[in-house]
Amino acid sequence: MPEPPIHLVLHEPEIPNNTGTIGRTCVALGFRLHLIRPLGFDLSEKARRRAGLDYWARLDVVVHDDWASYVASTPGACRWLFTTSATRPMYEAEMRAGDHLVFGKETAGLPRSLIEGAGERAVAIPMRAGERSMNLACAATAGASEALRQLLASGAASLDGAGRIASG
Template sequence: MRAARGPAPGEAAAAAVVSLPARGSLRSGLAARGRVAEREGVLKDGRPRLRAAPLDPPFRIVLVEPEIPQNTGNIARLAAATQSPLHLLGRLGFRIDERSVRRAGLDYWHLVTLEQHLDIAHFRHRHPNARLRLFSAVAQRSYLDADFRPGDALVFGKESVGLDPDLLARMPDDVFGIPTLGPVRSLNLANAVSIVLYEALRQVGALAGAAPG
């Protein structure tokens, strides 16, 4: 698995945020694969989908140094389904145009608002009004106890070690976790993001009034 190249000295200011293009190697040909089966607003058999109104401002999904391309691809599909911007921070454990990332995201990458940042500091500089909500397997409070607000940034660490302990220590009131009932160490990253994001959407009423259309 190839790691993305980190910025060279002097590149930091220019590389703070990289908005990936809406078309290109990552997205070329993907939309065509699903146009018939995934027409806007309609399922394969012609029935309308259950939809809710977009949230403004939206929740932001923030992945710090994600390592497994399939997870990021699945999270990209989630981001497209909920119109939540996806932010990738730091050194990635894969190339964003790798086949495994594309396959996991299917034909939804062109619908994702995607940004890359050097680190948390650069993300906060770019989005100063986004309140950070940190998620960790070693948290002392459940995500169900979090008070979500529209525009919050939902921050998740790398699959192997999670978020930096120093960051968690600096923001103890903003750290939450997902309880487990069995002996597993943690949940899959894509599953964890889905659980948290939909709870956040539920709390702020974004799912209320959903209707076919």
């Protein structure tokens, strides 16, 4: 597969429907999906077939045993950590081709140790005051859309005459 324009990274996702939705988003946008164990669901072919994930064969997906193995397999990656505790909105992040957008598990988000080490690369999706978080699939899609918008604006990605993402 060609190098994807953006990588979506799910740290210990728990709900299969969210991961399935994010996987479909990655297929539609040409992004790579990274899943970091432990996972809260079965990824076997039988389970995927039963869930009707007919697009999964077209998904560029990599499963990592843990955070350390993910980091080791993606040296030099620019990682944007999405968290409700960040004060910097995602719109201020300067996303570029090849960047990794990292999202935490549904029940707890990302570990505090990862967020503290991210510095300016910890970003938030703006929300109304008093709301605790967004659904993981919605948050990942919002982040993916913003990354694509920035790639299109910078010329790192383009659309064809039909308004579809141009390949290559």
